[in-house]
Amino acid sequence: MRWIERKGTKMRDNVLTRREFLEKTSVGLAAVSMAPKAAAVSSDPNALALNGGTPVRTKPFPSWPQTNELDEANILKSLRNHRWCTFDGEFIPKFEKAWAARLGVGGCVITPCGTHALHMALEILGIGPGDEVLVSPYTYIATIDAILLSYALPVFVDSDVRTFQLDPDDIEHRVTEHTRAILPVHIFGAPAHMGKILAIAEKHNVPVIEDACQGHLAEWRGKKLGTLGTVGCFSFQETKNLPAGEAGALVSNREDLIARAYTFRNFGLNPKGGDRYAVRGTKYRISDFAAAVLMAQLTRLDKVCAIREKHGAYLGEELKKIPGVMPQEHYPESTRQTYYCFGLRYDKERFSGAPREKVIKALNAEGMPINAGYPPLNKEPFIEDNLTSRGFRSVYSKERLDGYRERNECPHNDELCATSMYFLQQVLIGSKSDVDDIVEAFAKVQKNAAML
Numbered sequence: 001m002r003w004i005e006r007k008g009t010k011m012r013d014n015v016l017t018r019r020e021f022l023e024k025t026s027v028g029l030a031a032v033s034m035a036p037k038a039a040a041v042s043s044d045p046n047a048l049a050l051n052g053g054t055p056v057r058t059k060p061f062p063s064w065p066q067t068n069e070l071d072e073a074n075i076l077k078s079l080r081n082h083r084w085c086t087f088d089g090e091f092i093p094k095f096e097k098a099w100a101a102r103l104g105v106g107g108c109v110i111t112p113c114g115t116h117a118l119h120m121a122l123e124i125l126g127i128g129p130g131d132e133v134l135v136s137p138y139t140y141i142a143t144i145d146a147i148l149l150s151y152a153l154p155v156f157v158d159s160d161v162r163t164f165q166l167d168p169d170d171i172e173h174r175v176t177e178h179t180r181a182i183l184p185v186h187i188f189g190a191p192a193h194m195g196k197i198l199a200i201a202e203k204h205n206v207p208v209i210e211d212a213c214q215g216h217l218a219e220w221r222g223k224k225l226g227t228l229g230t231v232g233c234f235s236f237q238e239t240k241n242l243p244a245g246e247a248g249a250l251v252s253n254r255e256d257l258i259a260r261a262y263t264f265r266n267f268g269l270n271p272k273g274g275d276r277y278a279v280r281g282t283k284y285r286i287s288d289f290a291a292a293v294l295m296a297q298l299t300r301l302d303k304v305c306a307i308r309e310k311h312g313a314y315l316g317e318e319l320k321k322i323p324g325v326m327p328q329e330h331y332p333e334s335t336r337q338t339y340y341c342f343g344l345r346y347d348k349e350r351f352s353g354a355p356r357e358k359v360i361k362a363l364n365a366e367g368m369p370i371n372a373g374y375p376p377l378n379k380e381p382f383i384e385d386n387l388t389s390r391g392f393r394s395v396y397s398k399e400r401l402d403g404y405r406e407r408n409e410c411p412h413n414d415e416l417c418a419t420s421m422y423f424l425q426q427v428l429i430g431s432k433s434d435v436d437d438i439v440e441a442f443a444k445v446q447k448n449a450a451m452l
């Protein structure tokens, strides 16, 4: 314990000393490994923590996922039911009904994860070898994996640097005779420009598969993400705003697609009964335990989302005031964003030319669990690994693959990937002072960037 000067007030700090903090916290452990080994503890109260100063924050942010007695009771109930699988589990049909109702959509089919929901979406829409899917390059790799698993080509649409979303004005010129779907990703829990995307899809008569894996309860013009396109896909992986360890779901207003999804998920078995395998399918069923947790998490989802939303909006407003800090922007038609992550870009010039990695290290040392954003997926080696595989070469001609390589450029996305950073959502679910700490840390690092 020690006395500290903070915001002009001398007060007793009831948290750990810097050394105790560094020894005891995981953020601190990261800071230990990142801090210059010989850095002396600075007597300058404004010195960056990276240079031996006092960190802005020594307390950890709230942890995630969170549980209470209801999660425990549901799990125990499911366990004691001895009906654990997709056919006879109590909680799976309950959750499918509840999630569809919460979104205001016709049907919901639970899957083992969001990646499988995306893959299943492509399968039930008949998209496969030889087809092209227009997709955002600023996403988690799962989105692209699902397309490649279907032996379709992911055609990357450039990003809108301000919103981090697929740029709707970059879609049209990438449409070809092989285009079979548009797959926008609602990145960080904020809506992609569904107005323009749906209009282009309609013009070219292709379905829209919404990757809403990060977009639980967020809205475009008052409608929930995942319900605007032909199908929507969700992830309930542990870090997500609605977590269950590992699980996902496909939703749609089209009864035929929901029926096809149920069939596909169950080896293509005739849904009307009997032992005949009606269509191509596989096993994308899950155990009841994840759904038991989801039913409990669902009771708290609205409350936590409201806090996250309030703090996310406040953080955005405050960070904007710091030179060189540019929070992710939202389209005016996006009526709700639920901040699976809080994303931002930095302007190197306003940070004395410091590279992003240095800025992140400095923020980590101030107690901020911030990370670099996504890499440019269109340039990652796994793309070439797929294109040169025996499977892809047997589907696509050399000319077609060479043409694909030539067109695979997204300069704005490169810029976004080089400058973006993000916090996971749990920094927003505590108190306002948590958010104030983030603002203070950014202001401190920006002001002292010349020392990096």
Ligand SMILES: Cc1ncc(COP(=O)(O)O)c(C=O)c1O
Pocket: 112, 113, 114, 115, 116, 139, 140, 142, 143, 185, 211, 213, 214, 234, 235, 236, 237, 246, 247, 248
């Ligand atoms: C944008 C996006 N799409 C798809 C997925 C895949 O979801 P899952 O991890 O449940 O397979 C994720 C998961 O992080 C995601 O963030």
